[in-house]
Amino acid sequence: MDNVLIQMEGIEKSFPGVKALSDGQLELRAGEVHALLGENGAGKSTLMKILSGIYSKDAGRILYKGKEVNIPNPRTAQDLGICIVHQELNLMPHLTIAQNIFIGREPRKGFGLVLDETAINKQTQELFEMMHLKLNPRTKVSELSIAKQQMVEIAKALSFNSQVLIMDEPTAALTDTEIMDLFRIIRQLREKGVGIVHISHRLEELRQIADRATIMRDSRYIATVRIEDVTINQIISMMVGRAFDETAPEVPENVEQDIVLEVKHLKQGRVLKDVNFNLRRGEILGFAGLVGAGRTETARAVFGADHYDSGEVCIKGKSVHIKSPNDAVRQGIGYLSEDRKRYGAVLGMDVETNIVLSTFKKFLGYLGWVNKGKTGVTAKHYIQALSIKTPNMSQKVKNLSGGNQQKVIIGKWMTANTDILIFDEPTRGIDVGAKSEIYKLLNTLAHEGKSIIMISSELPEILRMSHRVIVMCEGRITGNLPIKEATQEKIMQCATQREAIL
Amino acid sequence: MAVAAVQRRLVIRADALQRVLAFGALIVLIFIFSLASPNFLQFNNIVGILLATAVNGVLAIGVTFVIITGGIDLSVGTVMTFSAVIAGEVITVGQMPVPLGILAGLLAGGFAGFVNGILIAKLKIPPFIATLGMLNVARGLALVISGVKPIYFNDTPEFNSIAMGNVIPAIEIPNAVLILFAAAIIASLVLNRTILGRYTFALGSNEEAARLSGVNVDRWKIAVYTLTGLFSGLAGILIASRLNSAQPALGQGYELDAIAAAVIGGTSLNGGEGSILGTIIGAFIISTLTNGLRILSVPQEWQIVVTGAIVILAVYLDVVRRRKK
Missing domain, CATH: 3.40.50.300 (P-loop containing nucleotide triphosphate hydrolases)
Structure with a gap:
């Protein structure tokens, strides 16, 4: 197959405590829209961040037009013509559209001292005309809707003459008409031979836009299929198909x-x-x-x-x-945040303090002294009841494992009688x-x-x-x-x- | 195209709101003081206000750059003093020509700013702490180098004329004021027309996005702090020239007036927004207020209270504006 742009094989990536990718694979051809599918946490974004140089891979290899390449940073990816439009927008709201698109590579005049604002506005205008977008390059990005900002990100990616365009959930925040606009541009790019990776959770979009799909599950490659050969239900069962032998709950x-x-x-x-x-x-x-x-x-x-x-x-x-x-x-009501480190526990403090934290008032003695005896009894009770594994109750919470941190927070809400x-x-x-x-x-x-x-x-x-x-x-x-x-x-x-x- | 033009005008209006408010406040202040005291609009008093603005204005221009990046520089006041002392030592003790002394003062300021930049960009020390440290380092060095004694420029009368002379004899406006305006125009061009200015805004608006776009974030941050240091150096030359002496004990507290001027003029402490014009207006508001209150014989202690309250009000307006968005 001579029109293969990207070949990723056996990509692995670990973060402290988590294996984010154990076997990432992807084959992207020129002039195709390739959907990358999987549940949350299946490893799609990680794989694409490796391709665009944001993360470095632990193992595996990446071939670009048949040659093995090393992509240590976003700049290298850009030079190769690989661009990513992030899930979270990466624009500078206080700058204009044109200034955002040309950040880091501004054309200059006057002995290289003065920015050539006219040039970037003109080039941005040309880019927009090509995309059939009605936007003023001088508008500040903060004045734009999310959808328009998305378009600006795509325009920015295109301005690098990208061969490979990765879009991480581009339609998540868009309305139907905005999605149609986006798809029109994607189709234009496909005509020009750009390879497009489209990460999306909206399966009903696939038929409209994608040619092939790669499905990932549990940080592994599962299959690559042609969209016309499969039904949505087949894709869903590939996405969720993990066997799980636990019994259903007794309701x-x-x-x-x-x-x-x-x-x-x-x-x-x-x-x-x-x-x-x-x-x-x-x-x-x-x-x-x-x-x-x-x-x-x-x-x-x-x-x-x-x-x-x-x-x-x-x-x-x-x-x-x-x-x-x-x-x-x-x-x-008690709330245990998904982000324990930021909202749940005071990591730098000990187990005992964390357990009584939201109910300190109950433990105050004369003159507002904390009654150490009482807090100790309560803390000890929950350490036992919840079987929190800690050497003692003056251990700092940050030294406990994730599961035990979670239990400490549960203990906190139980003392609060929620x-x-x-x-x-x-x-x-x-x-x-x-x-x-x-x-x-x-x-x-x-x-x-x-x-x-x-x-x-x-x-x-x-x-x-x-x-x-x-x-x-x-x-x-x-x-x-x-x-x-x-x-x-x-x-x-x-x-x-x-x-x-x- | 017509739609685009209207859009553009609206954008400018929203952005300049605080600047317009600040300018309005300045006019109102002048109006009130001129009604309250016939002396206020006297030519000498106006020159006094302009002269009083010069030093703080130059410092405020410098600090505007770092605030737009989302940082802060608390050391501008004492770096100013440090630069003045260096210039003084070179001219009086070193017996060097005045221009060399000026150059040495500017370089001293730039170097202090450069060190701030390294501490913040490379060693990742929060700007507040890094420049708080530099505040004391510069203050201490100024005292050490001068031997805790003022340095007088009595043998070089031309030094005094840097700030106090009249380059244009026809209008009796001291050079310090002209230097302030020249510095403001140059700073404004740097901020709006050069790559340094563009990245100053980019850093404050979304540093991560700038980094992912391939901007060498650390290098430009160091450049911005160095530029701020250079402006502190210039302020050092101006104040030494005006007092005809380098006063090593002076300087602390100047940073707060400079930051206040920038904030009153619409520079956002969250970064990404600000203008030199706004900062100059802010600096004039502070000196007009101080001058007016003095003419009305309000005790100096109360003048400080009023300036503090104005800063709180300016920051609050900024917060309200942001929440509406």
């Missing part, structure tokens, strides 16, 4: 139980569009969906960490107004053994009558733990499935549904 009969939390018509800007759900006593409610579907945003809004525009939150039948995490804690616990990706970055301990703990908590919301991007985890599954897509609830009816395929279907069915 307690909690339909009769009281509703402890009810969320009605929650709205927040473009992120949450009318979110409705309820949570019963003793229930584990799984929140499934793709990254960016609005699950964490829902949790943060309910917990008072972010403001919401409108909607109602009822706790035990009473409408409450939660304006801050402090209010939420007083209403008996009835509703929101777990955001409770097992992220935790090894398998510790995972099953966390699962056991969740079951115990539910059994004791606590109500749990578990946000997770791992479908097996959702299916194993939840009593009921809520699926979100683009700020809406697109599925509300009793566990008996929930399958990986069904959840994926709901999670990629762009219009609400409920």
Whole structure:
């Protein structure tokens, strides 16, 4: 095959504690749109960051037009004609469009001292005309919508005369008409022989735009298929097809139980569009969906960490107004962040302090002295009850493993007497053994009558733990499935549904 | 095209809002003070205000660059003094010609800025801490080198005329003021027309994006801090010339007035936004306020309180503006 642009083989990459890629493969031809598919964390972005020089690979090789190449930094990738449009936009909002496109390689005049602003505006205008875009190169990027910023990123990539264009979820934030614009440009590029890698979670887009697809799962290459040869369902089963032998949860009969939390018509800007759900006593409610579907945003809004525009939150039948995490804690809601290091635990402090942190007031003696005896008893109780593996309670939390850090945070919320616990990706970055301990703990908590919301991007985890599954897509609830009816395929279907069915 | 033109005008308007506000405030201040005191609009008093603005204005121009990168430089005041002392030593003790002394002063400032840049870009010390350290290092060195005694330029009367002479005899405006305006024009060109200026904004707007675009972020950061140091050096020459002496104990506190001028003029402490024109207006607001309050016999202690309150107000306006976006 002489029109193969990129050949990646046996790519491996580890980050401290995580193997992000164990066998990454990709073959990209000139003049094709190649979809790269997989669940969250399947290794798609990592593979593309290696191709564009942002990460270095641990093993494997990359062939560019048949020759092995080394891509140590983004500059080398650019020189080879490989450009990436990032998932997070990488523009400078205070500069104009043209200034952004030509950053780092500005043409100059006047003995190289003065920037040639006219030249970059003219070249940008030409680029836009080629793309049929109506944008003024002098407009500041901060004035543009997300979609327009995306177009600017693509224009920037094109200005390098790219042979290979990688787009990491370019349509995630776009509306339908904007997507059509983007696809028109992608098709133009395909005509010109550019190889395009398109990472997307929107499977229904594939037929419109992609020629072939490579599917990844659990940080490995699974298969490369021609889109016309397969159905969407076949692709989904390749994406989620991991065998998992854990038994389904025993769902307690909690339909009769009281509703402890009810969320009605929650709205927040473009992120949450009318979110409705309820949570019963003793229930584990799984929140499934793709990254960016609005699950964490829902949790943060309910917990008072972010403001919401409108909607109602009822706790035990009473409408409450939660304006801050402090209010939420007083209403008996605890939130365990997906980012333990930033929001969950005070890593530099010891286990004991972390456990009593949000309830210090209970432990104050005369003149506001902390009653060390009492905090010690409480800490010891939870270290035992949650079997936190720590040499002693004055160990700093940062020296514990991820699973034990998570348990310390759970201990903190239990001292605070919370009835509703929101777990955001409770097992992220935790090894398998510790995972099953966390699962056991969740079951115990539910059994004791606590109500749990578990946000997770791992479908097996959702299916194993939840009593009921809520699926979100683009700020809406697109599925509300009793566990008996929930399958990986069904959840994926709901999670990629762009219009609400409920 | 018509749509584009309207769009462009709107963009400029939003960006310049704080500058317009600051200019309005300056006019209002002048109006109020001229009503309150007949002496305020006297020619001598106006020259006094202009002269008082010169040193702080030059310092503020320098510090505007680092603030636009999202950094800060707390050492500009004492680096100014350090530069003045170096110039003084070279001219009086070293018996060198005045131009060489000026050059030495400028280089001393530039070098201090360069060291700041290395500390921040290469050693990754937060700008606040690195320049706080430099504040004390420069202050200490100025005292050590001068032997804690002022250096007088009595043998070289031409040194005094750098700031106080009249290059254009027809209008009796001291050179220091002309130097301020010249420095402002040059700084404005550097900021808006050169690669250094472009990267100054880029660093403050999204440093990571600049890095991923292949910009040598560290090198340009060092260049910006060096430029700020050069302006501190220039301020050192101006203040020494105006006082006809290098005062080693002077300098601390000047950095706050300089930062205040930049912020009042619309330079955002979050980086990415700012202009030299705004900074000059900010510097004039501070000196007009100080001068006016003195004419109205408000005690000096209260003048300090008022300046502080104005800075808080300016930063608050910036916060409000940002939240609306």
